Amino acid sequence: MQVRVLEMSILLLLVFFPLFSVGHRLVGCEDSWCKSDGPVVHFPFRLSHQPKHCGYDPGFELHCNNKKDIILELPPSVHLVVEKIDYLSQKIHLYDPDQCITAKLPKLNLSQSNFKNKYYPTVLFNCSAPLAANRDYELVPCPGSSGYKVYAFPTDHFLNYYFSGPCTKIHQYPYAWYTFRKNKLQLNWSIPLCRKCEFKGMDCGFKDGIKLLETHCFNRTKKLLNQKGTIYIS
Ligand SMILES: *[C@@H]1O[C@H](CO)[C@@H](O)[C@H](O)[C@H]1NC(C)=O
Ligand SMILES: *[C@@H]1O[C@H](CO)[C@@H](O)[C@H](O)[C@H]1NC(C)=O
Ligand SMILES: *[C@@H]1O[C@H](CO)[C@@H](O)[C@H](O)[C@H]1NC(C)=O
Numbered sequence: 453m454q455v456r457v458l459e460m461s462i463l464l465l466l467v468f469f470p471l472f473s474v475g476h477r478l479v480g481c482e483d484s485w486c487k488s489d490g491p492v493v494h495f496p497f498r499l500s501h502q503p504k505h506c507g508y509d510p511g512f513e514l515h516c517n518n519k520k521d522i523i524l525e526l527p528p529s530v531h532l533v534v535e536k537i538d539y540l541s542q543k544i545h546l547y548d549p550d551q552c553i554t555a556k557l558p559k560l561n562l563s564q565s566n567f568k569n570k571y572y573p574t575v576l577f578n579c580s581a582p583l584a585a586n587r588d589y590e591l592v593p594c595p596g597s598s599g600y601k602v603y604a605f606p607t608d609h610f611l612n613y614y615f616s617g618p619c620t621k622i623h624q625y626p627y628a629w630y631t632f633r634k635n636k637l638q639l640n641w642s643i644p645l646c647r648k649c650e651f652k653g654m655d656c657g658f659k660d661g662i663k664l665l666e667t668h669c670f671n672r673t674k675k676l677l678n679q680k681g682t683i684y685i686s
């Protein structure tokens with residue numbers, strides 16, 4: 453009789469266990485970091501070692517590199533470091549660890565990605581002699597050499613003038629001109645829309661490990677530390 457009761461309670465526990473996670477984040481989906489002073493990773497992002505249901509797929513999987521930077525891979529295999537994730541405004545701030553984002557952007561294709569950039573046309577020019585400092589354009593630190601300099605123009609208003617100089621057009625890109633000068637790229641995402649949870653100070657995530665499309669708001673998990681490690685209560 454005693455054994456049966458035990459069996460029954462284990463069965464009940466297994467059957468109802470998924471319900472226990474309704475009030476808070478799914479197990480294994482706690483806040484994560486690559487380094488303690490780095491950006492906090494949580495839904496819709498997850499670190500690669502966390503269960504799949506902790507993040508939104510595709511595209512929101514992050515990994516730590518050997519310098520403990522967080523790396524986001526954008527299609528097709530453009531690896532950028534995550535400087536900051538703004539969960540409330542749904543923006544991610546990225547930079548190129550090789551300090552030459554201008555060399556990587558021509559490859560980037562966000563047409564199938566959940567990450568989008570604000571469209572600001574920027575034209576890059578390759579000039580065989582340095583141009584005088586001017587507010588109309590900016591020197592792009594990379595690529596470039598003693599033989600040539602690359603400049604970013606935010607509009608094509610002044611292009612005819614500089615075209616006649618020692619410059620040839622490289623390409624027009626849809627990224628803001630500070631992207632090239634500062635080696636920084638800012639993207640946003642609209643799916644999944646978690647800002648309403650974040651705004652209420654709640655967690656966003658999947659209700660269970662099965663329906664991996666519908667997101668819900670949850671009471672934020674409170675974190676308590678004891679000698680044995682971390683205990684989470686909701
Ligand atoms: C979330 O927190 C609120 C206020 O503390 C409480 O009323 C509510 O029952 C909680 N919801 C869940 C699902 O735990
Ligand atoms: C971007 O990718 C889409 C589909 O993956 C493709 O159709 C499109 O041609 C690509 N654009 C460029 C500029 O390569
Ligand atoms: C993300 O940026 C795009 C393009 O600028 C914009 O249409 C969209 O509303 C933005 N989404 C969010 C959630 O801010």
Ligand SMILES: *[C@@H]1O[C@H](CO)[C@@H](O)[C@H](O)[C@H]1NC(C)=O
Binds near residue numbers: 578579595600602622
């Ligand atoms: C700029 O022009 C120089 C000389 O023609 C060339 O060697 C270099 O590869 C060009 N750089 C870019 C980024 O187009």
